[in-house]
Amino acid sequence: MGISHWPEGERPREKLIHLGPQALSDAELLAIFLRVGVKGRSAVDLARDLLSEFDGLRPLLEADRGTFCRAHGLGDAKYVQLQAALELSRRHLETLLMRGDALNSPAMVRRFLSAHLRDLGHEVFAALFLDSQHRVLRFEKLFTGTLDAAAVYPREVARRALALNAGAIIFAHNHPSGVAEPSDADRRITTRLVEALGLFDIRVLDHFVVGDGEVTSFAERGWL
Incomplete structure (x- = not known):
């Protein structure tokens, strides 16, 4: 029927x-x-x-x-429709995030980062650049790695932050393994970024690790 x-x-x-x-x-x-x-x-x-x-x-x-x-x-027609719908969803999240203070929308930040990073088959290191009122200026994928690593260069991050006149940054990267537990290397590079950006009075507010259905926050663990 x-x-x-x-x-x-x-x-x-x-x-x-x-x-x-x-x-x-x-x-x-x-x-x-x-x-x-x-x-x-x-x-x-x-x-x-x-x-x-x-x-x-x-x-x-x-x-x-x-x-x-x-x-x-x-078929191709359905595939195109689906990809368009998924991209509209990602852009909708970005529009909502751009409207206000990122720190007042932690759940939305998580959803946004997960939508952009969770399903990638390789590790990507990204940043939400914020102004001094913590409003989003731009989201950028900064470095791309292999299956389980991405080389991150604090000097390049600082240069980009200064170019955007950012006052604060939220970092994020994905773990293609699906496990959102930060590694020792993740903690070390975060410390280096905090130190490098601190020279320019740019605050690192958080670093999220995106896994399969889970997003881990450095700030919530007291690491920042």
């Missing part, structure tokens, strides 16, 4: 309108994105099949183009 023949309260679109997106299951949300099913399978049935095939929503959203497009019911 097609979704149009379902009771209105069970149809994903109507359910979202009346109850909000948080009330829908992963399969129902994915069904709205898919819009239509395939022969003999409704959009919700197809969504459930895909979630089972990819072993969950996140692996589906993170799949590369080749893997995504090989799945039954998907």
Whole structure:
């Protein structure tokens, strides 16, 4: 039976309108994105099949183009739509973050950094450059490394901060292993950055390590 023949309260679109997106299951949300099913399978049935095939929503959203497009019911058009939706979400977070004091939105900072760094297959060291009122000036990915390391140069960080007239910085980097526990090397480079930037009265407010579903804060551990 097609979704149009379902009771209105069970149809994903109507359910979202009346109850909000948080009330829908992963399969129902994915069904709205898919819009239509395939022969003999409704959009919700197809969504459930895909979630089972990819072993969950996140692996589906993170799949590369080749893997995504090989799945039954998907293709280049859906892949393009999905990438556009994900990028809109990242830009929306950035817009919200740019509106106010970053320190008054710690949860949003975490979501923003996770959205930009969590799914990368190599280590990236990034920074949120802030003005003296802790408003975001710019987010930049500064250094890129291999699977488990990125060379970070305090002199280059200081030069960029001065060019942006930053008064403070929040650092972040990802661990492709998925483990958000800071290493000894992470702590050493943070100390060097604090010392280098302190010469120019630029404060390091925090350093986040982004893992698989977890973001660890140096400041919360009392390391800054």
